[in-house]
Amino acid sequence: MSAGLFGSRRDDHDVELSLPLYNSNDNRSSGFLSASPLPTSRSSSPRPPEIRVPRPSTPNALGSGITSPIIIRRRWPWRFSWQSTTITILSLWVFYLVFLKAPNVPPSNLSTVVAEYDGGPPKNHLTHLVIVMGHAIWMGGNTLGDDEKEWTLLPYQHGLAKTFKQHVEAGVKIAKQNEDSLLVFTGGETRNFAGPSSEAQSYWSLAYLSKLIEPNTSLFNRSTTEEFARDSYENILFSICRFHEYTSNYPSRITIVGFEFKRERIENLHREAIRFPANKFEYLGIDNMGDNSQLETFKKGEKEGPEAQFRADPHGCSDPTLTAKKKGRNPFRTRHGYEVTSPELRGLLGWCRMAESVVDGKSQPYKGTLPWSA
Incomplete structure (x- = not known):
């Protein structure tokens, strides 16, 4: 070289x-050619010869x-x-x-885990839960929800955009009239073609941009979202969990806004499945679609579909149609943590994973202790 x-x-x-x-x-x-090696050092730090x-x-x-x-x-x-x-x-x-x-966290220490994620002080003076059920995702627009092109609608939902907005308006009205209430918009990231946007967040955004909920008002600090529910049963149960996260209490009263043709499913089947007292549970149903033929189709489909399915499977554990529908409504694979933040409901939340939830091929109701039932 x-x-x-x-x-x-x-x-x-x-x-x-x-x-x-x-x-x-x-x-x-x-x-x-006469190079000769030198003696190497005997120091503790090695050096090249x-x-x-x-x-x-x-x-x-x-x-x-x-x-x-x-x-x-x-x-x-x-x-x-x-x-x-x-x-x-x-x-x-x-x-x-x-x-x-890394040590595993035993169930007895879950309260410590929850404390690590606490934010501001809980609104523990709130006792009334107002739920607005989500059915679609509003993507924004100049008409503020009146034009159905602003919504991610399934084929059978065309013509319902204004009804969705009426649900938002009704929920806001009830919450404004009850200063002890927490308004919860519920619904997860259910539409793949809408991206990772939740029904709940879009409803809250619609209410805010429509000036139904304004900053520096009581309702602004008494409204939130529940963004994991995939069906009407989870809409109710998960909203109760969200109420507990926000207030550190469980609600003493529940008011729900949704479709009138779903009244039987919500007011009776779901309420009975979670054993919430009937005298503290109210359902406000709004259909007002202006299309009687469409409404009759919905009523018939409700009786033969979800209502019959939840009647046989109160918690939606084993019916193949109900379970497939829930999986299909979670394209972004989100997962709630309500078993940790609402430990009193851990048994109910995990009921479908228990072997005793299905006996001889028949779904069984949950009979464990609940905060609002004896």
Whole structure:
């Protein structure tokens, strides 16, 4: 390998030679083949071995020849120092503690986990839960929900846009009339073609942009969203959980706004499944679609479909149509944490995963203790 500008080259044994340049009159007859290794240091810090190459005699300013050795250090590709060794050991120890020896959180300590995520003080003076059930996702627009092109509608939902907005308006009105209420818009990210936007958040946004809910008002601080529900049963149960997250209490009264043709399913089947007292439960149904033939079709479909299915399967655990519908309404694979934030409802929330929820092929009602039932 040829020498560089300053005579630096590397031989086949990875020895870097740094030699000065000489004029043509310099003595070049000695030095390169007489290299001899120097004794290695016995210090605690390892160093690469050194070899000494005699420099050819060169005349100095006084005309005398002076021979001085050239120190050449063999370079290793890497070397340890006490600093790097210490950092490596500490890094491995931290990895072990965090990832390999992380303790599991027992159920008795779930309240500690919840406390870690607490925000402002709970609104524990609120006792009345007002639920507005979501049925579609409003994507925004100048008509503020009046034009159905602003909504992500399924084929059978055409003509319902204004009814959805009426549900929002009715829920806001009830909440404004009851200062002890929390208004909860409920509905998850149910539409793949709408992106990761929830029914609940779109309803709240519609209410806000329509100036039904305004900043610096009581209702602004008494309205929130529940963004995981996939059907009407979860709309109710998950809204109760959201109420508990927001207030640290469970509601003493529940008012729900939805379709009138779903009254039997909501007011009786779902209420009975969660055993909430009938005298503290109210349902406001609004159809007002202006199309009687469509309404009759919905009524017939309700009787033969969801109403019959929930009557046989109160919690929606085993009916293949109900379970498939819930899976299809979760395209973005979201998952709630209500078992942690509402521990008193853990049994009810996890009932469908229990073997005793289905006996001889028949769904069984949950009979465990609930905060509002004896």
